[in-house]
Amino acid sequence: MTKRLLRAFLLLILACSLTGTSFAKHKKNQSSDSSQATFDYYLLTLSWAPEFCASNPSGRTSDECNPNKHMGLVVHGLWPQYNNGKWPQDCASTPPVSSAIVNQMLPIMPGSGLIQHEWA
Numbered sequence: 001m002t003k004r005l006l007r008a009f010l011l012l013i014l015a016c017s018l019t020g021t022s023f024a025k026h027k028k029n030q031s032s033d034s035s036q037a038t039f040d041y042y043l044l045t046l047s048w049a050p051e052f053c054a055s056n057p058s059g060r061t062s063d064e065c066n067p068n069k070h071m072g073l074v075v076h077g078l079w080p081q082y083n084n085g086k087w088p089q090d091c092a093s094t095p096p097v098s099s100a101i102v103n104q105m106l107p108i109m110p111g112s113g114l115i116q117h118e119w120a
Contacts, residue, residue, distance in 0.1 A: 039080035039088055047074050049110070063111030075108045077118045094119070 049064050049071035064071055081087050097105075097119050102112045109115050 040083045041081055043077075043079045043081045043087075045076040045079065047076060048072065049074050063114065066110065069110055071110050073108070074110055074114075075105075076114070 047064075052074075053060055053065035059065055063069065064074055079087060096116055097112075102115050105115050106112075109118075
């Protein structure tokens with residue numbers, strides 16, 4: 001296992017554990033703050049870059065398929081979901097992800113464009 005992959009994996013574990021803590025607080029406090037959206041769980045969405053690049057000719061120009069990056073598992077999002085298969089929609093607009101957070105995410109997400117897109 002390369003150092004880069006290990007770092008990305010550890011960052012992912014940390015993000016999931018922090019999110020789990022945040023989710024537990026969210027569920028606990030939802031009755032006291034009706035302005036927060038409710039949902040049932042987070043969905044972690046990943047893709048395997050080599051397969052995506054091999055099977056999507058139009059995607060080969062994306063950051064995910066850049067041969068210099070050697071991407072493996074790519075994080076596409078950690079999204080709130082309902083048990084019925086739907087998800088919260090029409091969320092309020094938010095400012096773009098800061099460059100500091102983008103830099104932290106680059107080991108597991110191939111480019112700032114994808115990071116900003118998934119955030120939006």
